[in-house]
Amino acid sequence: xxxxxxxxxxxxxxxxxxxxxxxxxxxxxxxxxxxxxxxxxxxxxxxxxxxxxxxxxxxxxxxxxxxxxxxxxxxxxxxxxxxxxxxxxxxxxxx
Amino acid sequence: xxxxxxxxxxxxxxxxxxxxxxxxxxxxxxxxxxxxxxxxxxxxxxxxxxxxxxxxxxxxxxxxxxxxxxxxxxxxxxxxxxxxxxxxxxxxxxx
Numbered sequence: 313x314x315x316x317x318x319x320x321x322x323x324x325x326x327x328x329x330x331x332x333x334x335x336x337x338x339x340x341x342x343x344x345x346x347x348x349x350x351x352x353x354x355x356x357x358x359x360x361x362x363x364x365x366x367x368x369x370x371x372x373x374x375x376x377x378x379x380x381x382x383x384x385x386x387x388x389x390x391x392x393x394x395x396x397x398x399x400x401x402x403x404x405x406x407x
Numbered sequence: 408x409x410x411x412x413x414x415x416x417x418x419x420x421x422x423x424x425x426x427x428x429x430x431x432x433x434x435x436x437x438x439x440x441x442x443x444x445x446x447x448x449x450x451x452x453x454x455x456x457x458x459x460x461x462x463x464x465x466x467x468x469x470x471x472x473x474x475x476x477x478x479x480x481x482x483x484x485x486x487x488x489x490x491x492x493x494x495x496x497x498x499x500x501x502x
Contacts, residue, residue: 313465321462328455336448348440353431360423367416370408 326379333386340390346397354391361387421474428481435485441492449486456482 313321340346361384368376408416435441456479463471 325458332452336445339445345443350431350434357427363420
């Protein structure tokens, strides 16, 4: 593969894995249907993306910073909604 | 940040964002509760991870290859289950 093709592949990969979280965050926000969403997944993923952001800042790599800042925002939305759903379910059970 | 701390941060980030998909794939497999899972998310994410894998092979970077090969397998499980759920729902509606 030529260097420019490798670079395009990297950018397409970063765009896809970042943009992917837009429809998920929107679906979760709109429907509040979080029962099939895994809390450990979004907890671990959000921590991981935050670490990627720190890594990007440490190596001063703008694409890594931008992609992970956006993903961090979107995965935090899903994580927060999941956490609210669990809290609500617990309140209903105990109440 | 020292170089070794930056490297550890990168590995911890890669480990977290990869391992995160284990509880999600397991939850989806066990419960078949896919209604809150976004099909466009998993379609786009799986394509993105496949592109990261191609990128990793092109730059001959073992950590990128390993992390994305595992994530590709796990996200494909969730994508397949979501696709089956939609196909089943359509068959029930039309039948």
